[in-house]
Amino acid sequence: MPQEIVFRMGVPIVNASGQEVGSLEKLIFLETEKKITEIVVRDLSGLKRVPLTQVVDITPHSIRLTPSGSLADFPVFDISHFEEVPLWFYPPDFRIEVGSLMTLKPQDIRLLGESEALSRRDFMARSTALVATMIGISLVVPIGGYVLAAAKTKLSEHWVTLPVTLDKLPVDEPVAHTFNAVSVSGWMRVPVVRTVWLIRHTGSSDPASEPEDLKLNLDSSLEKKYSSPFLTVFSPVCPHLGCSPQWFADQKLFICPCHHSIYKLNGERIGGPAPRPMDTLPVRLGKGGSIHVLYEEFQVGVPQKIRLA
Numbered sequence: 001m002p003q004e005i006v007f008r009m010g011v012p013i014v015n016a017s018g019q020e021v022g023s024l025e026k027l028i029f030l031e032t033e034k035k036i037t038e039i040v041v042r043d044l045s046g047l048k049r050v051p052l053t054q055v056v057d058i059t060p061h062s063i064r065l066t067p068s069g070s071l072a073d074f075p076v077f078d079i080s081h082f083e084e085v086p087l088w089f090y091p092p093d094f095r096i097e098v099g100s101l102m103t104l105k106p107q108d109i110r111l112l113g114e115s116e117a118l119s120r121r122d123f124m125a126r127s128t129a130l131v132a133t134m135i136g137i138s139l140v141v142p143i144g145g146y147v148l149a150a151a152k153t154k155l156s157e158h159w160v161t162l163p164v165t166l167d168k169l170p171v172d173e174p175v176a177h178t179f180n181a182v183s184v185s186g187w188m189r190v191p192v193v194r195t196v197w198l199i200r201h202t203g204s205s206d207p208a209s210e211p212e213d214l215k216l217n218l219d220s221s222l223e224k225k226y227s228s229p230f231l232t233v234f235s236p237v238c239p240h241l242g243c244s245p246q247w248f249a250d251q252k253l254f255i256c257p258c259h260h261s262i263y264k265l266n267g268e269r270i271g272g273p274a275p276r277p278m279d280t281l282p283v284r285l286g287k288g289g290s291i292h293v294l295y296e297e298f299q300v301g302v303p304q305k306i307r308l309a
């Protein structure tokens with residue numbers, strides 16, 4: 001079990017000789033390590049990031065630094081490189097007494113430093129261009145056949161009948177359902193395992209469950225035509241950059257682990273960088289409550305719901 005530590009904002013920070021040198025301002029939670037790695041201390045010159053390794057003792061009344069932990073040695077901290085994390089978003093086995101505490105996490109690319117990030121981007125751009133050129137050359141011959149075959153593939157071929165019926169689903173409680181499928185892309189047929197989120201409702205009198213993208217008129221005529229007041233089917237793909245939001249039953253929220261986009265039961269985005277709600281998929285209910293889903297993929301990172309071919 002990890003050590004349980006109580007943090008309170010404003011607790012005095014003392015040096016090795018017991019002299020008060022600042023106060024606790026915030027915590028830094030490093031997502032990649034799934035733990036708090038630094039504290040943010042306010043002293044007369046501003047905010048300082050202090051690694052937890054420089055802390056020897058934490059009591060409800062003070063946090064003591066190591067003899068080598070002189071605040072003057074730490075550079076002033078630019079807080080704009082960090083973003084707030086909801087108070088409850090901690091690993092399940094790490095308990096923190098929150099009070100008025102706020103927690104920060106580094107924003108992805110800025111953590112690298114601008115120059116390193118730029119040089120990485122430059123390297124990635126050149127590598128991508130080179131690889132794209134090579135792939136382009138190797139595809140010159142088959143590409144014509146691919147385009148012709150792709151044009152013949154009908155979207156209606158992608159309807160899937162799920163091995164579950166409506167009455168077996170809990171009401172207003174998302175259930176992830178996985179099924180085997182064949183990804184058809186032109187002349188290629190690749191077996192894949194896919195997941196959809198199924199949410200059963202009591203009916204159209206249930207406004208909280210009306211899918212947000214329907215309300216915002218993001219759905220195409222296909223998604224509008226094949227929808228049901230009794231069942232919403234969400235794509236498992238986060239509209240931000242394509243990760244997989246998970247349902248947290250205790251919070252009654254979908255949360256994406258990658259950049260913390262947060263969605264309500266109806267897919268409405270209430271936090272994070274995602275540019276639109278969760279994407280609904282077309283659904284038909286058949287005899288005996290059988291469930292037929294049309295699996296679609298949409299462009300990520302844009303506010304519109306643009307179906308990929």
Ligand code: FES
Pocket residue numbers: 238239240241242243244256257258259260261272273274
């Ligand atoms: S991919 Fe989901 S929040 Fe970024």
